[in-house]
Amino acid sequence: MEVTLLLETTENAFRVLEQAREHATGLLDTAVQFTAEETRFREEKRGQILFTGAQRRRTQFQNFVGTTIILFAFWMLLSGKFDAFHLTLGAICCALVAYLFHDLLFANVRVGDMRVVAARFIAYIPWLIQQILLANIHVVSLVVRRRMPIDPRVVKFKTKLETDISCVTLANSITLTPGTITMDIKDGVFYVHAVSQKVADELNAGDMEDRVAHIFMEADHLYVEDVLDAARIYQTLRV
Amino acid sequence: MTEFFLIIGIGMCVLVLLCLYRATYGPTILNRAAGISAIGTKTLIILLLMGVVYDRIDMFIDISMVYALLNFLGTVVLSKYLERSGEA
């Protein structure tokens, strides 16, 4: 009697275990599918997934035409001869180059917001020039003193910027503003060489990253990860 | 104005000589590369000044454009090579 009960209980337990395993497998499959979906979505958002068929050809054609127009304007700026022969030559050359390099100039561009981005970028330039003037005053004040008041350090922060153009804008702005140089970018982490603690603190406030994110309409400055000394950062990089 | 541009050009040449110290005696090859890049920027301006002085700026501007391009390219290719080789 008791043995039968025991057997039944064991059977029940095994059944429950089996159900749990099936359930877990199902969950795992869903999770895997979900991850794949998310990855695909992210890649699609970055414009890395290729369109198929007619849409892809249309995008290529649009890129080709846009590149040709920009290059032809550049050709006319260079050439300065506006007779028919030279213009034809230029058109042929630009079309050839645009055919070869149509995927370079307009990669990673999100459609539809170009005008806003251009307007905001132009509005960003005066602020940048003011920062560059400050940077040069800083360099002059560093160089002419007899004992230079420097205390260099390496600052590390994580960025939320996604496209490469916004990363380039941020990095070049950092290089041009007072006392900081972008040394490396690794998986969205900026390693910045700052000339003193004050400059590093100003950078960590995230003002510039917010401005760049505003230009390219992306997420804002998220958090400051850490301020480390050079030796420790160097070790993390080497490992 | 020609005299003024000549004086500026001579000043630039003196600065190039000063940069040449870093390009020659710089402790590592990276220091030398930085010095050479600085010399390249100054040479670009000197070429344009020469164009103004000789009154042939339409010719010299093409040369200085090539110079700016090759200066950038040389620095980038050299740094990529050093990065790959892993020693500086």
Add this chain to the structure above:
Amino acid sequence: MIRESDDVIVKAVARLLMPFIVVYALYVVMHGHYSPGGGFQGGVILAASFVLLGVSHGLGKTRRRMSEKVAGVISSIGVLIYGGIGALCLILGGNYLHYGKLSKLLHVTPAEARSLGILGVEIGVALAVMAVMCTVFFAIFTVGESPEDDRSVE
């Protein structure tokens, strides 16, 4: 073998500058008889642009636009254009590279024929120089690895 670099900045800047550099090189080639430059210089700038692409984006993307085989063919075509124009002048009864004689063939005045002939020769020189420089670049940067090995790995 150069793989694609993970340097975001140099990659993006190279991608933005690349078409402009090539157009500038073509301008140097085409305007060789009014301004400094000409076939050789333009060809070198063209090759330099391919070097920039190869260093920043890796050899794979560069090979899609200019592979070793294509470079070899283009260098021969460049020499053929140069020699062909010269020989055409010989056939038409002038000296080697005596462009004035091309006027009969092109139905233009001798001065214009001279200009067009120089343009053709410069295009030939630029193609040959670019292809040879690209071949040298590929040979240096793929030490001991042929493209066929690479393809079999993929």
Add this chain to the structure above:
Amino acid sequence: MPVKDIIVILFMLGGLFLFSTATLGLLRLPDFYTRLHATGKGDTLAALWSLIGLAVYHGFSLTSAKIIFIAVFMFLAQPTATHAISRAAFRCGVQPWTCELAVLLDEDTVE
């Protein structure tokens, strides 16, 4: 002396001054990264000012448009070159100079 010439002279002298400070920084500063601070910022603005001076001297023409194009190119290329070379140094393991460098070096030798 016309106003245009005065503007040109001011810009060119400013450019020369910035070039000289950048060179002084290149010679005086203690290590590689700080030297890049001097050339990366100083040379960019100095070249910009000199090019603007030359463009103003030539007035409104195709030549000055080309000069402005060179200025834009420098603005894009100079920080990129600075970044590329400092990245090469960083990846190769060139240690930045710090005020506590002597202390750090001592710790290393103890380990």
